[in-house]
Amino acid sequence: MAETHSLQDLRQAAVASKVFVQRDYTSGTICRFQTKFPAELESRIDKQQFEETIQTLNNLYAEAEKLGGRSYLEGCLACLTAYTIFLCMETHYEKVLKKIAKYIQEQNEKIYAPLGLLLTDPIERGLRVLEITIFEDRSIGSR
Amino acid sequence: MKNCEYQQIDPRALTASTTRTPTPSCGRKSSHRLRRKWEVFPGKNRFYCDGRIMLSRQCGVLPMTICLIFITSGLFFTFDCPFLVEHLTIFIPVIAGVLFVFVVVTLLQTSFTDPGILPRALPDEAADIEKQIDNSGSSTYRPPPRTKEILINDQVVKLKYCFTCKMFRPPRTSHCSLCDNCVERFDHHCPWVGNCVGKRNYRFFYTFIVSLSFLTSFIFGCVITHLTLRSQRVNGIIQAVQETPARYPFCFTFMHLHITLCIWQMILSLICTLNPSCTIAELVICFFSIWSILGLSGFHTYLVASNLTTNEDIKGSWSSKRGEESGNPYSYNNIFTNCCMVLCGPVPPSLIDRRGFLPSDDAPGTVTSDADLPSFMAKNDPNMCTQGTKEFLESVAHSTVIQSTCAPGAPKTTPVTQEGVLGTITVSSPSRPPPTGCTACQAQRPINTSCSQRGSKQADLHTHNPTIRLPSPPYTFNHRTLVLSDAPDVGFIPLH
Numbered sequence: 001m002a003e004t005h006s007l008q009d010l011r012q013a014a015v016a017s018k019v020f021v022q023r024d025y026t027s028g029t030i031c032r033f034q035t036k037f038p039a040e041l042e043s044r045i046d047k048q049q050f051e052e053t054i055q056t057l058n059n060l061y062a063e064a065e066k067l068g069g070r071s072y073l074e075g076c077l078a079c080l081t082a083y084t085i086f087l088c089m090e091t092h093y094e095k096v097l098k099k100i101a102k103y104i105q106e107q108n109e110k111i112y113a114p115l116g117l118l119l120t121d122p123i124e125r126g127l128r129v130l131e132i133t134i135f136e137d138r139s140i141g142s143r
Numbered sequence: 144m145k146n147c148e149y150q151q152i153d154p155r156a157l158t159a160s161t162t163r164t165p166t167p168s169c170g171r172k173s174s175h176r177l178r179r180k181w182e183v184f185p186g187k188n189r190f191y192c193d194g195r196i197m198l199s200r201q202c203g204v205l206p207m208t209i210c211l212i213f214i215t216s217g218l219f220f221t222f223d224c225p226f227l228v229e230h231l232t233i234f235i236p237v238i239a240g241v242l243f244v245f246v247v248v249t250l251l252q253t254s255f256t257d258p259g260i261l262p263r264a265l266p267d268e269a270a271d272i273e274k275q276i277d278n279s280g281s282s283t284y285r286p287p288p289r290t291k292e293i294l295i296n297d298q299v300v301k302l303k304y305c306f307t308c309k310m311f312r313p314p315r316t317s318h319c320s321l322c323d324n325c326v327e328r329f330d331h332h333c334p335w336v337g338n339c340v341g342k343r344n345y346r347f348f349y350t351f352i353v354s355l356s357f358l359t360s361f362i363f364g365c366v367i368t369h370l371t372l373r374s375q376r377v378n379g380i381i382q383a384v385q386e387t388p389a390r391y392p393f394c395f396t397f398m399h400l401h402i403t404l405c406i407w408q409m410i411l412s413l414i415c416t417l418n419p420s421c422t423i424a425e426l427v428i429c430f431f432s433i434w435s436i437l438g439l440s441g442f443h444t445y446l447v448a449s450n451l452t453t454n455e456d457i458k459g460s461w462s463s464k465r466g467e468e469s470g471n472p473y474s475y476n477n478i479f480t481n482c483c484m485v486l487c488g489p490v491p492p493s494l495i496d497r498r499g500f501l502p503s504d505d506a507p508g509t510v511t512s513d514a515d516l517p518s519f520m521a522k523n524d525p526n527m528c529t530q531g532t533k534e535f536l537e538s539v540a541h542s543t544v545i546q547s548t549c550a551p552g553a554p555k556t557t558p559v560t561q562e563g564v565l566g567t568i569t570v571s572s573p574s575r576p577p578p579t580g581c582t583a584c585q586a587q588r589p590i591n592t593s594c595s596q597r598g599s600k601q602a603d604l605h606t607h608n609p610t611i612r613l614p615s616p617p618y619t620f621n622h623r624t625l626v627l628s629d630a631p632d633v634g635f636i637p638l639h
Binding site: 031084097127128 | 249310314327347489
């Protein structure tokens with residue numbers, strides 16, 4: 001009980017540190033994050049849980065950047081209209097990014113905030129890093 | 144290259160800010176409007192239409208490009224089309240019209256679209272990267288290595304560290320010195336379109352040069368036809384040329400290295416009535432002009448088919464001289480797949496969020512009052528509601544170090560003083576305002592506001608004493624207890 005926080009409680013907590021999960025470029029320029037478990041989170045969260053979150057995020061980004069029939073159709077249609085449809089239509093990528101934002105918020109509410117952590121949507125960091133903010137645990141005291 | 148560029152708190156700025164009386168009512172709009180992120184964008188870009196359109200700061204030749212296209216096509220439609228419609232078919236101006244629209248639209252899209260600019264690293268992130276570089280075994284006396292080697296598809300690729308953007312550049316990203324931005328999949332900086340050509344606008348650029356090739360070839364063909372038809376009706380080509388308006392050779396002006404040719408054409412056309420044989424020479428020149436633009440299109444078609452960028456091709460990054468095993472790791476080894484990926488593949492939205500609102504006014508030299516918040520709230524109420532928790536928490540997260548410096552011993556008493564402190568920290572920010580360093584200080588305001596959404600009691604607090612009164616004592620207390628524990632980019636001098 002002392003360890004759990006809600007998102008509202010977190011606003012009264014202080015930030016202890018931040019962890020940055022960098023991009024994984026081994027498969028090229030597609031958006032993937034490293035699944036390596038950061039050492040700073042060892043005391044806070046289960047490794048399995050963390051890796052599952054990262055893997056889900058990676059899968060979502062892969063879906064956004066997938067070369068499939070739908071993206072080709074979108075591309076060809078855009079080309080034929082001199083790319084003016086981008087002004088009116090939301091691309092598949094943008095739709096998936098919204099899904100990702102919702103997923104991250106959901107993860108924050110359910111899993112990370114009770115443990116005193118907060119995930120920042122990578123799109124707000126230019127898809128460079130996944131920023132995890134570690135909050136001080138008020139009940140335990142400052143570290 | 145630590146980003147400890149923050150200066151000491153300037154006592155003069157403190158005095159200056161205390162002269163401003165904080166406005167008590169939060170319903171009244173302040174004189175400072177809320178700023179959008181494009182207004183403090185650090186790169187050398189120009190923004191129009193409130194951030195919707197962006198250009199490189201050096202876009203000098205773009206107006207000329209547009210003029211050339213318009214003049215050329217205009218003359219074609221005015222002088223050649225009537226004759227050709229009468230003697231051939233109506234489809235000639237129709238086709239030319241379609242191509243013209245394609246050319247103009249894709250040119251404008253190439254120029255006005257974000258090419259794939261990467262936002263610069265925030266101070267926390269930059270410090271984390273620095274820490275990793277320093278920890279990788281190098282001593283503090285030797286400058287740490289600023290490249291990182293990674294394996295992409297079993298090939299070694301070196302990632303370079305960008306000192307301006309303070310991050311390791313992703314693969315295929317390059318820093319454009321003209322725009323002062325790191326651009327993803329950087330192709331080249333094109334002065335004719337007045338923008339970089341990168342991941343997000345390469346397809347527009349390619350469509351532009353291809354449709355321009357078609358347009359110029361089409362116009363060239365039509366003019367030849369026009370001359371031929373006229374010469375058949377009169378006594379030879381010379382008389383035909385003399386009959387047509389002297390300006391029609393303007394039709395053949397193009398992009399990319401054609402400025403000298405344009406001047407030639409202007410001179411030649413002025414004297415062609417005097418000496419008809421010049422027109423023939425001009426046609427020859429124009430033929431070579433078309434050759435150039437067609438050559439450029441052909442070159443880029445080759446790049447598209449092999450999934451290369453101009454930058455990589457010029458540097459010879461994946462050339463065979465490095466050995467058999469060195470090939471392009473990004474290529475799909477299939478021309479069709481490469482073309483589809485480059486031209487029809489998915490495109491991420493702009494990463495720099497030009498039209499997003501800043502947490503509050505953080506321009507150097509300006510001090511915002513808390514009355515900004517209501518206007519901020521009014522504009523972003525839905526956003527705050529839907530993303531309120533996340534953004535709000537992030538603003539808490541951002542306000543680490545600064546919170547402690549901003550919360551002086553008596554936060555509840557002198558609001559003016561505290562505002563002065565806030566204003567001071569804003570004022571003392573460097574010329575290139577760091578995204579979160581100073582704004583973090585102001586970030587506590589959205590917190591005030593969000594709190595007011597949650598409880599009327601807090602709303603009352605906000606309404607009646609809006610300036611800097613923090614919502615609840617425990618909150619303030621916690622922030623006071625937060626010391627600069629692991630905050631990496633400590634440049635501020637704490638007040639206590």
